[in-house]
Amino acid sequence: MEFVGDDAALILETGGKRLLLISDIHLGYEAELAREGIYFPNQLPNILERISKLLERHSVDTLVLLGDVKHRVAGVSWRESRQVTELLKVLSKRVGEIIITPGNHDAGVLSLAEGMAEVVSGRGLIVGDAWMLHGHCWPPPQAAEAKLMVIGHTHPTVSFARGPGSRRKIFLAMKTSRGRVAKMLSAKAGVGAGEAKVSRGGFVRLLIMPHFNNALQGVELSQLVSGGRGVSPLLRSGLFKLEGASILMLDGTRLGEVEWYVRSGQLW
DSSP states (O other): OEEOSSSSOEEEEETTEEEEEEOOOOBTHHHHHHHTTOOOOOSHHHHHHHHHHHHHHHOOSEEEEOSOSBOOSSSOOHHHHHHHHHHHHHHTTTSSEEEEOOOTTOTTHHHHTTTTOEEOOTTOEEETTEEEOOSSSOOOGGGGGOSEEEEOSSOEEEESSSSTTOEEEOEEEEEEEHHHHHHHHHHHTTOOHHHHOOOOOSEEEEEEOOOSOTTOOOEEHHHHHTTOTTOOHHHHTSSSOGGGOEEEOTTOOEEEEHHHHHHTTTTO
16 A cells, blocks of 8 residues: 555555555536635646646556546536546546446446446445445445455545645544454345355454545544544444544554544644
8 A cells, every 4th residue: 555645546556456546536516616606717637637647656557436536416517527528538548447436426427438447336346455435335245355445435634723724635544353344244235144255354444535626625524523424334334433543644644543633622
């Protein structure tokens, strides 16, 4: 695992592949801001430039987009259609493979990605030891075999000061026993423990990625702990304990645990 340091992305080497993981691009989000009287420039050029630099700098085999490539939940706007197509057309020329595991905002992305990216189930995929999905739904029982699960969806941030612009994107890292994961995922799939045939020893680690689109404000960590919007069922169920998670900055530096951050009243 390699944190790129200056952006909301992750490098994974697993299953004989070198992967670049990015989550929550939310193309077309500026249109929603405009409806609220907030005028933001088109984010596609910025997003394309940043991803292109990451691909060039880190020489990866596969780009994995962990859902919410577009912003509109129901249907596809003309703006999103144009932006998603342009994004994938450009990036497909710069990396050997693009995989999308759709999120809750990705209605229509299957047809938009045709010929440029592979769109897999929203419940995720496994590459080597890592199970990757957006995080808005439950993965299948076989995900319990992974050593690492990576999700987005949650948009975690911490605050270093009061006022606008004080939030910083973060990763969240935690773990729980493989037995608990196997039991929960089997129950959610309606499968008996014996039928799932998942080994029960050791731990499964969960890494929550930050959002990539800089126009998104994100969700302050104390709001996530209190059950704010965008909390993955993997957290909402108590399967992974958010309070005990490690807060990691974009370069992987450990800031502390979530419980400490919330108890101290953020960092100001």
